[in-house]
Amino acid sequence: PGALYPINPNYDEIDGLKCFKSIAEVGAPVDLAVIVIPARAVLPALEQCAVAGVKNAVIISSGFAEEGGDSADMQDAIVALAKRTGMRISGPNAEGFYSQVQKVAATFSPTVDVKPDAPVLVASQRRIGIVAQSGGIGFAIYHRAKALGVALSYVVSAGNESDLGAGEFLDYM
Structure with a gap:
């Protein structure tokens, strides 16, 4: 296990850990991104992770293919990102x-x-x-x-x- 880097633009600290406004601010390699944000914010967060060199992500957020319609399209975009960047992604809608x-x-x-x-x-x-x-x-x-x-x-x-x-x-x- 390595260091934890909470990302949240609204806080300076979470449970005693320095909180970063974005993944770009971390300035160190990140092995795994655990994404727990509203569904519509997931794809932009994954794009930022890809730019930062993150190779693995777990998406806990729900509101994707399990809901159909536009939500399923958001999951298709996640699949496309994984193929384009080589990022390995677990989820969404996972525990x-x-x-x-x-x-x-x-x-x-x-x-x-x-x-x-x-x-x-x-x-x-x-x-x-x-x-x-x-x-x-x-x-x-x-x-x-x-x-x-x-x-x-x-x-x-x-x-x-x-x-x-x-x-x-x-x-x-």
């Missing part, structure tokens, strides 16, 4: 992912507790994981497994699968 292997919690799921004093179930080398379209289902299974003492390596909510789909996540695991 994100948790990797116990890499110690990355790119999710808003309350089932992933990454507090320093919380006990951690160490994942086995077998890399047991969950991939689900629905974040609610995927993270609920993760929560139940954790309660039973089953250590999972990964849990992924694929969402609408605009770019990365369940198959790619399974191949990675």
